[in-house]
Amino acid sequence: MTVETKSELINVDSTINITSGFTKFPSFNISAPLSIPNYSALNVNSSFDFRGNTPDQAENLTFDGESSQLNLSDFVGNNNSDDYFKFSLNKRANFWLSLNGLSADANVAILNSNTESNSPIKDSHNLDIQPEYINRILEPGEYYIRVFLGTSGTQTNYKLDLKKVNLSGDINNKQLYEQFGREKDEPDISYLNGANFYRYNTSGRTYDGIESNKNTIVVIHGRGDSSEGRNIKLLSMTAASINESKNYQILALDWQKPAEDKDTPPYFAARNITPVAEWAKNTLTYLGIDSQQITLIGHSLGSYVSDEIGRFFGKVQSLIALDPAYPADTYDINGNEPGNQQPKPFKEVANNSLAFVVSDEYGLLGGSAAGDNNRATTANNSFIIRFNIYQTNQANQANNDKNTFYHNSVVDVYRYLISNYQPPSLQQNKYDNDGKNDSWFWKKRHEGVITATWENNDWVIKDSQKDFQFVKGSEQISWI
Structure with a gap:
């Protein structure tokens, strides 16, 4: 083909040099003095097409790093009704796509490696020249993007904007800590895909893409748990249900591998808190979610992951701590730094903070066997939870541990509370760590007390008074 220039005509080689998704100028075989091509002469009537028109000819795109973006442009029309792009993901990722700058109807689809299938993973086909959008969570694998005409016999230039953010990250821990006044340095530990974000709706995990600039609730499990653990999963689904009309999205931060620890207290797992929180903060930032759009709900050690995320942001909007792990003052939460780094008071890392903790009457002075009552008081407001029966059932038969059962049940009580009760207006510092308001000996630092009853295999609050x-x-106060 030929391209008109300001002085001469030059021959254009048909080979297009493409690197990492960005189109470079074509190579020129120059048979006349060099002059600058007049690219403005190219229009939608041109057959000047950079992209492959079949899956076998698809242009290879490369997305590097934890977050990367590509901005492409091309043409479909005449004998070029389809353009194909190919890319691979080595980690689960959130993938945005925008097709815009249209002068005629064009559509777009994401396909898996089986391009002969008639069922795309996700497509967008708005009418006329409206932009097309896709926002989808994708598993590791090979994918194709197809840009194609929506109306035959038409033609249009287009812009294709793409963005990928990894939702799975590796966690590294140098295992630096202090013991009995002496610095310890154990072999480094790496957790492949040790931290993950999942989006939840009322049915559970979903591949619906995570939206930027949107109010977001992040649910974080504790030691020996995961985002698919019964209590945590039900909480995420309930949060999705009651906040659907409020335009919130629900994410779960899963750090199952770094949270594994058979010892009590779980000092080993605690040293992974800051590395996990730092990855989570960076990922939320890549996703385009502002700190003042974030509510963090953490259980047990997950309360301190929430705390660290808030610290990295400066302050988030809200933080809810569910039976924050005991004893907070002895945990070193960052194995990548020498010495002991402890969690901050909850009220210092969130504009609004709320804690729920098991009554001390079930455990040790200053903290139940799992929850730290004194740490709970560092939230703006805190509630003591009392359980009026201990039920041995399938949920706790494995260890028959009453305190562990109560510790995990705080998640269920909170779930019931936000589903059935309006948040009250109250006075501060009216109840002690046992949930009593008539004590003359113990200091009153909590705002309320909740008594939970086991009924129909769940915890309920039977009498509102x-x-x-x-x-x-x-x-x-606010529950969220």
């Missing part, structure tokens, strides 16, 4: 106690006041 007797089982949900607080002193009415002027401070309005």
Whole structure:
């Protein structure tokens, strides 16, 4: 083909040099003095097409790093009704796509490696020249993008904007810590895909893409658990249900491998808290979610992961700590730094903070066997939870541990509370660590006490007057 220039005609080689998804100028075989091509002469009537028109000819795209973006442009029309692009993902990722700058109807689809299938993973086919959008979570693998005409016999230039953010990350821990006043340095530990974000709806995990600039609730499990653990999964699904109309999206931060620890207290797992939180903060930033759009809900050690995410952001909007792990003051939460780094007070890392903790009457002075009552008071508001029966059932037969059962049940009580009760207006510092308000000896630092009853294989709050106690006041709180 020929391209008109300001002085001469030159021959254009048909080979196009493409690197990492960005188109470079074509190679020129020059038989006349060099002059600059007049690319403005190219229009939608041109057959000047950079991209492969079949899957076998698809242009290879490369997405590097934890987050990367490509901006492409081309043409479909005449004998070129389809353009194909090919890319691979080595980690699960959130993938955005925008097809815009159209002068005629064009559509777009994401296909798996079986391009002969008639069922795309996701497509977009708006009418006329409206932009097309796709936002999808993709597993590791090979994919194709197809840009194609929506109306035969037409033609249009287009712009194709792509962005990928990894939702799975490796966690590295140098295992630096202090013991009995001496610095310890154990072999480094790496967790392949040790931290993951999943999106949840009312049915569970979903491949619907994570949206930027959107109010976001992040649910974080504790030691020996995962985002698919019964209590945590039900909480994520419930949060999706009650906040659907409020335009929230629900994410779960899964750090199952780094959270494994058979010892009590779980000092080994605790040293992974800061590395996990740093990855989570960076990923939320890549996803385009602002700190003031974030609510963090953490259980046990997950409360301190929430705390660290808030610290990395400066402050998030809200933080809810569910039975924060005992004893907080002895944990070193960052194995990548020498010495001991402890979690911050909850109220210092969130504009609004709320804690729920098991009554001390079930455990040790200053903290139940799993929850730290004194640490809970570092939230703006905190509630003591009392359980009126211990039920041995399938949920705890494996270890028959009452304290562990109560510790995990705080998640269920909170789930019931946000589903059935409006957040109250109350006064501060009316109840002690046992959930009593008539004590003259123990300091009162909690705002309310909740009594939970085991009924139909779940915890419920039966009597709104007797089982949900607080002193009415002027401070309005929020469950989320």
